[in-house]
Amino acid sequence: MSRQIEPASPACSQDGIDERRAQWAAELPEVDTRGMAILGRARWITLTARPPTEAIFKTHGLxxxxxxxxxxxxxxxxxxxxxxxxxxxxxxxxxxxxxxxxxxxxxxxxxxxxxxxxxxxxxxxxxxxxxxxxxxxxxxxxxxxxxxxxxxxxxxxxxxxxxxxxxxxxxxxxxxxxx
CATH class of the missing domain: 1.10.10.10 (Winged helix-like DNA-binding domain superfamily/Winged helix DNA-binding domain)
Structure with a gap:
């Protein structure tokens, strides 16, 4: 069963991971979604951090x-x-x-x-x-x-x-x- 990890503050829930885990817990309660809480969040962070980094590279023609x-x-x-x-x-x-x-x-x-x-x-x-x-x-x-x-x-x-x-x-x- 998926353990729900509640966000510490409203800012922590902006990635939507906790909401997705709650939806999966309702749909497939026997599936362990802890990986989503960590790896899904890491992927979201990477995808969110990428555009500003790429913008820097672009200013240098790269x-x-x-x-x-x-x-x-x-x-x-x-x-x-x-x-x-x-x-x-x-x-x-x-x-x-x-x-x-x-x-x-x-x-x-x-x-x-x-x-x-x-x-x-x-x-x-x-x-x-x-x-x-x-x-x-x-x-x-x-x-x-x-x-x-x-x-x-x-x-x-x-x-x-x-x-x-x-x-x-x-x-x-x-x-x-x-x-």
Whole structure:
């Protein structure tokens, strides 16, 4: 049976999850909807947080996929260079998706690739000076917006939530039925 989790305040119910759980409890009372209370809410938060983040990237001439590539290169530290295979693994996308992003970023002058004959998958990808500057600025703005989104939680609550989500991520990873 689903355990109902009542919102702490009216602001907490804006995601509609508690209402949906109540509806499912009436329709299928034997179904456990605790996952919806947590994973459904996490999905709602992600979908709600995404537009302002994407708007930041757009002001820098980027989409979220391109920003991911730039941020991966930037956080790798000087010389801000990785092999495509390293990028592919850190981004969890298809190799074709990565190639498309790399082509767009190269055309925009934000990354460069060593020019040599042979397999392009082994040629290092590195940030240009413009790529470094744009990545730094976009990341700063992104983190400022994300920090503002957390303002409703105390510092202790943020630490506890991060710890719980880390634990949940470990459980989800260990129990997932796919690759």
């Amino acid at each position: 989409d979220s996929g391109e920003a991911d590539v730039l941020f991966s290169l930037l956080r790798s530290g000087p010389p801000y260079r990785l092999r495509p295979t390293e990028l592919f693994r850190s981004l969890m996308i298809s190799s074709g998706g990565l190639t498309d992003r790399l082509n767009r970023l190269t055309k925009a002058g934000l990354i460069r690739r060593a020019s040599a004959e042979g397999d392009g998958r082994s040629l290092p990808v590195e940030l240009t000076e413009e790529g470094i500057a744009r990545a730094r600025e976009a990341f700063r703005e992104d983190m400022a917006i994300e920090a503002a989104m957390l303002d409703g939680l105390t510092e202790d609550e943020q630490v506890r939530l991060a710890d719980l989500l880390r634990k949940l991520a470990s459980t989800v990873t260990a129990t997932r039925p796919f690759g």
